Amino acid sequence: MKISKKDALLWFRFFAELPEGEQLSPRQTELREAVLTQIEDAADARCDALRREIPGLRSLDGRTFFVGPEDRFPRGCRSCLTGTGLTAIRRTNRCNLRCPFCYDYGVWDEQPPIGEGYWEIGGSRYRASDVPLLLRVSRRPTGVSYVYLEPFMEIERYEEIIRAFHEGGVHQHMYTNGTLCTEENLRMLGEAGLDELRFNLGASGTADRVIDSIALAKRFIPRVGIETPMTPEFYAQFHEKKDRILRSGADFMNCAELHLTPNNAVNYEGEPLYMARRGYISPVWSHELTLRLMREAAEEGWPLLVHDCCNRTKLARDLHLRAQEGGWFGASSYGCEFGEIPYSLFLPVLEDESFRFVEEEELPPGYRVGDIVI
Ligand code: SF4
Numbered sequence: 001m002k003i004s005k006k007d008a009l010l011w012f013r014f015f016a017e018l019p020e021g022e023q024l025s026p027r028q029t030e031l032r033e034a035v036l037t038q039i040e041d042a043a044d045a046r047c048d049a050l051r052r053e054i055p056g057l058r059s060l061d062g063r064t065f066f067v068g069p070e071d072r073f074p075r076g077c078r079s080c081l082t083g084t085g086l087t088a089i090r091r092t093n094r095c096n097l098r099c100p101f102c103y104d105y106g107v108w109d110e111q112p113p114i115g116e117g118y119w120e121i122g123g124s125r126y127r128a129s130d131v132p133l134l135l136r137v138s139r140r141p142t143g144v145s146y147v148y149l150e151p152f153m154e155i156e157r158y159e160e161i162i163r164a165f166h167e168g169g170v171h172q173h174m175y176t177n178g179t180l181c182t183e184e185n186l187r188m189l190g191e192a193g194l195d196e197l198r199f200n201l202g203a204s205g206t207a208d209r210v211i212d213s214i215a216l217a218k219r220f221i222p223r224v225g226i227e228t229p230m231t232p233e234f235y236a237q238f239h240e241k242k243d244r245i246l247r248s249g250a251d252f253m254n255c256a257e258l259h260l261t262p263n264n265a266v267n268y269e270g271e272p273l274y275m276a277r278r279g280y281i282s283p284v285w286s287h288e289l290t291l292r293l294m295r296e297a298a299e300e301g302w303p304l305l306v307h308d309c310c311n312r313t314k315l316a317r318d319l320h321l322r323a324q325e326g327g328w329f330g331a332s333s334y335g336c337e338f339g340e341i342p343y344s345l346f347l348p349v350l351e352d353e354s355f356r357f358v359e360e361e362e363l364p365p366g367y368r369v370g371d372i373v374i
Pocket residue numbers: 095096097098099101102103104148149150176177200203
């Protein structure tokens with residue numbers, strides 16, 4: 001059912017008015033699905049056209065795309081996409097910034113503490129001294145990552161656990177907004193054995209100080225990169241400081257496709273959104289900005305690798321993870337972050353005249369606006 005944009009808008013306006021929790025009838029559900037597919041097809045077609053313009057585009061085992069020197073492909077991503085998975089380690093429950101794109105937007109102060117002296121690994125809590133036991137008994141991960149909020153809020157606590165994983169020969173990467181980095185703490189991380197540090201450069205508005213910290217980190221940590229959600233603000237800031245960033249010595253840039261959660265969605269109302277494989281909901285411009293940047297990087301031969309960490313990559317990651325866990329064919333932990341489809345969030349893309357559906361046809365009888373749709 002290739003529903004027209006006009007009919008799609010009428011139906012989604014109607015669905016957006018329904019009381020919360022009201023279930024759609026089977027035919028209304030078909031209409032909903034047809035609309036989401038039409039939007040997704042249109043968004044995919046725009047990205048396919050942009051992708052065709054990128055010279056030298058390569059894929060990592062069919063799971064993700066990149067341009068640039070392959071030896072700089074982040075090992076943490078390789079582990080996530082082809083190894084044992086992301087294996088997130090969590091401790092810090094605070095951040096010093098307040099980014100509009102943060103998945104924890106507005107709920108920063110509600111993040112539960114892990115507990116004094118403890119680390120959350122695989123959903124359970126351990127002490128750093130338990131790492132040798134974990135590595136002996138469990139299946140050894142190809143890599144682990146320190147994720148969630150801002151580790152530099154208490155970076156001195158990370159030394160012991162990084163040493164423990166380093167001694168166990170496990171690759172480790174960490175995410176930071178970079179604003180609290182100093183020569184002293186970067187040196188400590190490098191000496192403890194951190195393999196890879198990723199800067200969310202967009203978090204600080206691409207601050208000069210953070211670009212300088214990228215260069216500083218390169219003196220102590222083997223691999224240093226940028227990982228930030230692609231937004232128009234970051235795209236503009238990046239170009240203002242492009243030379244300085246490219247000279248920083250960063251090995252790679254992971255362009256994350258921004259996706260919305262019930263927390264940060266409030267900051268993107270009015271933007272054109274699509275839903276990728278019935279999972280993440282993202283502004284259509286986010287992936288497009290990545291592809292534009294990749295073309296620029298490939299045409300100009302940037303020294304760093306640029307990686308397209310889009311929703312499809314997240315789908316590949318989660319499929320791979322379930323396959324590793326022995327899941328059945330097609331099993332995936334990838335899904336939608338919203339409990340119900342947020343119909344009103346899709347109205348702007350349906351109202352946007354510059355966003356065109358690839359193909360449209362008239363609705364069959366029984367599905368038209370004005371029909372009794374059962
Ligand atoms: S720096 Fe990271 S954790 Fe902190 S507010 Fe920004 S996105 Fe959230």
